[in-house]
Amino acid sequence: MALRRLVVVVVVAAVAASCRQGLAFPAMSALPGLPVAGLAVGFYNATCPQVEELVLAEMRDIVQRDWTLGPALLRFMFHDCLVRGCDASIMLISRNRTGEQDAAPSYGLRGYDEIEQIKAKVEEECPMTVSCADIIAMAARDAVYLSQGPRYPVETGRRDGKVSVMCDANNDLPPPFSNIVDLKTYFSVKGLGWKDLVVLSGSHTIGRAQCSTFAADRLYNFSGSGGQDPSLNKTYAASLREACEAGLQNDNTTVYMDTSSPSTFDLGYYRDVYSNTSLFLSDQALMHDRWTSAYVERMAAAASPDEFFSDYAVAMTNMGRIEVLTGDNGEIRKTCGAHVD
Known part of the structure; x- marks a missing residue:
């Protein structure tokens, strides 16, 4: 089993490297927690001082129209930053369907x-x-805030990338069936530690x-057994089976990831993981590591x-x-969804 995991990691790393031909050298912290040159809270204070309030106003309109777009835009930042870094490459469109948007x-x-x-709203006030990339980061923060979570400071100063490749997204995003070893490997490759993993x-x-x-x-079909994951709470599993049809490969029926408070940014997720009622294998995998499981247990029991x-x-x-473009690297685009081919 250990050998199989090693082979998987090596293959993923090799394939990911093969996708990176021609990639500009990004700015990146050598260790988690260290600052990156070119990023700063308030980067636009002199050039577009109202930008954060503009983003927040648009986000209020978006989530009032459909609250599920808040969590969707939070997920959006993960897909941007974990693939080629936080450079808005997820927005680039490939006519040949070989870009990140086309990846599984x-x-x-x-x-x-x-x-x-x-x-478009920001462009009206502060053209070019x-x-x-910064809009994606601010929108994710405001998605959390508008779900009753923290409105934390966001560093800005990123510039937008010009490359979007399908295989980067296929290789760099941890699948929802990842085990704890694979999860920690995916995150460590990006300069993130175990605490980043369990918190994010x-x-x-x-x-x-x-x-x-x-x-x-x-x-x-847990581990090819043709049955249910034995660690999954049986009552919760029965409710999921009512929603999700067996054998339907592209079942787009949706279920809440946190059944107790799906629109509130709180500790419900950790209580679900601790009680074996989390949705993904990658969620439950947090209980298979000394450090991540201790954090889950502490948050599940926390009063605040x-x-x-x-x-x-x-x-x-x-x-x-992660791998941000700053200074003279990258570009500022009028429209985020530019074509790459």
């Missing part, structure tokens, strides 16, 4: 139109000034997921979300520093 992990990803809506996983406290992302592994909120601000800042 991007199936069901929502938020493209909403990022364009926010960008604010990057799409708390994002699953809001929003929904499609049955196709978990049903086979959790309900109907303050520690989680503080940790979340740090972890999102760390993720927001």
